[in-house]
Amino acid sequence: MKARLLIFFGVLMPLAVLHGADAVFDPCRFGAKPDGATLCTAAIQKAIEQCASNGGGTVRLPAGSWLTGTIFLRSHVTLQLDAGCTLLGSTNCNDYLHHKADGPPDAAPVVHDLIVGDKLEHIAIRGSGKIYGNGSVWRDPKSRRPKAILLSSCRDVLVEGIHIESTGSWAQHYRDCDRVTLRGITVFNHAGFNNDGLDVDSCRDVTITGCDIDSDDDALCLKSGSDRPCENVTISDCKVSSHCNGLKMGTETGGGFRNIKISHCTVSSPKRSKVIYGKQRGLAGIALEIVDGGTMDGVSISDVAIEGVSAPIFIRLGNRARIYKPATAKPGVGTLQNVTLRNITARGCSTLGCAIAGIPDHPVRNVTLENIQLGFEGGEGRDALAKPVPERAEKYPECKMFGTLPAWGFYCRHVSGLSFRNVQLRADQPDLRHAFMCDDAENVTLDKLDAPFAAGAAPLIRLVQTRNFLLRGSRPDAPGGMLLSLEGSATRRVVLRDNDLSRVGKVSETSADVPANTLSIEPSR
Numbered sequence: 001m002k003a004r005l006l007i008f009f010g011v012l013m014p015l016a017v018l019h020g021a022d023a024v025f026d027p028c029r030f031g032a033k034p035d036g037a038t039l040c041t042a043a044i045q046k047a048i049e050q051c052a053s054n055g056g057g058t059v060r061l062p063a064g065s066w067l068t069g070t071i072f073l074r075s076h077v078t079l080q081l082d083a084g085c086t087l088l089g090s091t092n093c094n095d096y097l098h099h100k101a102d103g104p105p106d107a108a109p110v111v112h113d114l115i116v117g118d119k120l121e122h123i124a125i126r127g128s129g130k131i132y133g134n135g136s137v138w139r140d141p142k143s144r145r146p147k148a149i150l151l152s153s154c155r156d157v158l159v160e161g162i163h164i165e166s167t168g169s170w171a172q173h174y175r176d177c178d179r180v181t182l183r184g185i186t187v188f189n190h191a192g193f194n195n196d197g198l199d200v201d202s203c204r205d206v207t208i209t210g211c212d213i214d215s216d217d218d219a220l221c222l223k224s225g226s227d228r229p230c231e232n233v234t235i236s237d238c239k240v241s242s243h244c245n246g247l248k249m250g251t252e253t254g255g256g257f258r259n260i261k262i263s264h265c266t267v268s269s270p271k272r273s274k275v276i277y278g279k280q281r282g283l284a285g286i287a288l289e290i291v292d293g294g295t296m297d298g299v300s301i302s303d304v305a306i307e308g309v310s311a312p313i314f315i316r317l318g319n320r321a322r323i324y325k326p327a328t329a330k331p332g333v334g335t336l337q338n339v340t341l342r343n344i345t346a347r348g349c350s351t352l353g354c355a356i357a358g359i360p361d362h363p364v365r366n367v368t369l370e371n372i373q374l375g376f377e378g379g380e381g382r383d384a385l386a387k388p389v390p391e392r393a394e395k396y397p398e399c400k401m402f403g404t405l406p407a408w409g410f411y412c413r414h415v416s417g418l419s420f421r422n423v424q425l426r427a428d429q430p431d432l433r434h435a436f437m438c439d440d441a442e443n444v445t446l447d448k449l450d451a452p453f454a455a456g457a458a459p460l461i462r463l464v465q466t467r468n469f470l471l472r473g474s475r476p477d478a479p480g481g482m483l484l485s486l487e488g489s490a491t492r493r494v495v496l497r498d499n500d501l502s503r504v505g506k507v508s509e510t511s512a513d514v515p516a517n518t519l520s521i522e523p524s525r
Contacts, residue, residue, distance in 0.1 A: 022057060022058075023051065023054050023055075023058070024057060024058045024060050025047040025050055025058065025060065026059075026062070027040060027043045027046070027047040027059065030044075031043045032044060032066065034061070034064025035065065037067065039068065039095065041071060044066065048071065048073065048077055048079075049074065056075070056122070057076075057078070059077060059078070060082065061129065062084075063084030066087050068090060069089075069114075070095070070096050071115055072116050072118075073116070073120060073151075074120065075122060076122045077123060078125070079126075080126060081131070082128070082129055085130065086129065086130045086132050087131045089132065089134045089167070096113075096114075097112075113147040113148070113150040113169075114133060114146050115150070116151075117152070117154050118153060119152070119153045121156055123154060123156070124158040124160075126158065126159065127162055129162060130164070131164045133146060133147075133164075133165070133166050133168055133171075133191070134166060135168045135191025135192050135195065136191045136192065137168075138191075138192055139193065145167075146167065146168040148164045148171050149164075149171070149173065149174075150175070151174050151175070154174075154177045155179055157180040159172070159180075159181075160183045160184050160185065161183075161185070162185055163185075164185065164186070165187070167189055167191065168192060169192075170194060170196040171187045171196060171198060171213075171215065172185075172187075173199045173201060174199070175225070176201070176202045176226065176228060177204075177206075178203070180203055181206075182209075183211070186211070186212045187215060188215075188272075189217075190273040190274075191276075192277075193276070195276070196215055196221055197213035197217075197221075197242070200221075202224050202225060202226045202229070203230055204230075206233040206234070208233070208234070208235045208236075208238065209235075209237050211238045212238070213238065213239070213242075214273070215241070215270075216242070216275065216278060217242070217278060218245045219242035219245065219246050219267075220235065220238060220240050220246070220247055220248070221249075222257055223251070223252040224255040226254055226255055226324055227254050227255050229258050229294065229295070230255065231260075233259070235260075235261070235263070236264050236265070238266075239265070240265065240266070241269065241270045241282070242278065243275045243276070243277065243282055243283075244279070245285075245287040246267030246268075246306070247265060247267060247285065247304070249287070250288070250291060250316075251289055251292070251320070251396065251397060253290045253291055253294040253296075254292050254294050254331065256290065256295035256296055256297070257290075257294075257295075257299060258295070259298045260298065260300070262302070264302075264303045265305075266305045266306075267304065267306045267307070268307045279310065279400075281309065282308070282309040283311065283399050284313070284399040285312040286314070287316075288314070288316070288336070289318070289397045291320040291397050292320055292321060292322040292324070292334070293321065294334040296334070296339065297337055297338050299338070300339075301342070302344075304344050304345075305345050305346075306346035306349070308349070309346070309349055310352050311350065311353065311354050311399035312374050314354065314355055314397075314398075314399035316336075316357055316401075317333070317335070317358040317414075318392075318394070319362075319393045319394055320397070321394070333359065333362045335365070336358070336365070337364070339366070339367045341367075342368075342370045345372075346374045346375060348377070350377055351377050351431070352404055353376075353404070353405035353406075353410070353411050354374070354410050355402060355412075355413075356412045356415055357402070357414060359393040363414045364414065364416070365416045365417050366416075367417070367418050368418075369418075370421040370422060372420070373424045373426075374424070375426045375428070376426070376428070377427070377429060378429040378430060378431035379427075379428070379429035379430070379431060380404065380432065381432050382432045382433070382458060384403075385433060389413070405437075406433055407433055407436055407462070408433045408435060409423075409435040409436050409451060410423075410425075411437050411439075412436075412437065412438045412439070412441055413439040413441070414440050415440075415444070416441070417442075419447075420444075420445065420446045420449070421448065422447065422448045422450075423446070423449050423451075424450040424451070425450070425451040430454030430455070430457070431457065432454055434460065434461065435451035435453075435461065437463075437464070438463050438466045441463075441466045441469070442466065442468050444466065444469045444470070445469075446469075446472070448473045449461075451476075453478035453481045455480070458482075458485070459482035459483060459484055459485040459509065460482070460484070461483060461484050462485040463484070463487065464487045465491055466488070466494070467491070467492050468492070471495070472496075475499065476499070477503045478503065478504050479505055480505040481505050483504045484496075484507060484508040485510075487513075487514065488511070488513060489514070491515070491518055494518055
């Protein structure tokens with residue numbers, strides 16, 4: 001519909017600019033001075049309130065430096081940050097202090113974040129401008145440190161194009177929101193503690209595309225800090241870099257994660273910053289965690305390229321059991337199942353190894369890894385083989401939590417229904433540990449394993465208390481070496497089918513407690 005025109009201050013303007021959803025409001029008309037020194041909080045807030053009372057529209061911040069404390073969005077309002085605009089977070093904590101609207105008048109003030117929205121609908125933050133949080137002044141890890149954006153219980157949210165840098169805590173937090181679109185956001189967050197890049201918490205129907213995130217703490221993180229799951233989330237074409245984890249689900253997992261799709265992303269360790277909170281080399285490229293109850297079900301991750309992290313893949317079902325309000329009792333152990341990782345490549349990863357680990361009587365279930373190519377530094381000796389791997393069921397989950405694993409490729413414990421198809425493992429230096437190990441595992445299929453065997457190394461594959469294991473379609477190259485080690489009285493039904501074993505020095509060794517006839521070797525057809 002064409003906008004009607006009128007004469008306004010001698011200029012022919014569309015009427016829609018002045019009324020309704022297309023109205024534009026400039027905080028300078030309310031006293032703001034974008035000079036980087038004048039506090040603009042009240043003026044920006046007045047513009048937002050006027051915009052909302054007008055039926056909605058856009059509050060536009062032109063080029064300049066807009067010093068501000070907490071500002072509150074309203075329904076049907078777009079905050080537009082033009083090119084050259086910097087929304088500059090105040091360094092004075094009093095500029096973030098507000099009383100809760102539903103609290104008593106004498107209640108202690110609480111520190112809010114920079115841009116806040118609660119129970120709103122049809123809101124947007126967009127443009128090519130910057131939010132700069134002055135995060136280096138908020139380094140007390142025990143204090144409440146402002147995030148750049150906190151949107152809670154909102155519907156129909158759009159954030160696009162903006163640049164976020166140097167916040168006191170997480171760059172952005174979307175909590176219990178519906179229908180959220182995040183696209184083309186750039187984050188560089190290396191200022192203090194807990195500098196996450198992007199956190200989506202207990203939200204539904206979320207699309208994240210084309211974001212570039214470089215953060216000290218977790219880069220792109222899904223959480224469930226309530227009993228409501230994070231569900232129906234699609235993430236694609238994002239570039240993430242972190243001193244902690246790149247693509248992560250957890251740690252808060254009260255409601256779990258359902259129907260999550262991630263594709264065409266890259267993960268790396270930061271190259272332009274020094275570590276503050278995590279590790280100079282990032283931790284996990286992909287970290288999938290359920291540790292506070294909740295269910296992870298229906299996760300698909302594909303076409304992800306990882307470089308220079310500690311562990312490319314980390315999957316953990318634990319029992320930290322953090323309590324979330326309004327619950328009063330600790331949650332039970334959650335479930336982690338029906339996960340697919342496909343077309344994942346990694347290079348330059350540490351010697352740590354990849355863990356897929358549940359806890360006793362609570363296995364990780366039904367995980368498929370297909371077309372996986374992982375490159376590690378290698379160079380470890382046999383020392384890790386003699387060290388027991390601790391359970392640490394109640395501990396905070398992190399890929400380094402078990403120490404250097406006895407397998408340089410994959411270490412799988414308390415698992416059921418694992419399927420590996422076309423897995424290629426490479427080590428820059430000869431590694432004397434197992435390439436692949438299962439402990440307390442059942443129904444495991446390893447199709448087309450391609451992994452080198454170093455002279456003097458432990459058996460390529462080690463199975464401990466493992467039931468129903470199938471190795472198929474592989475051509476192990478281990479002259480003078482051992483393919484398979486079997487251990488434990490519960491180990492049963494191990495089948496080698498359609499493999500070329502002509503380059504293996506010895507097929508297997510078996511401990512005394514393994515039942516007779518556990519291993520079956522079927523020739524190639």
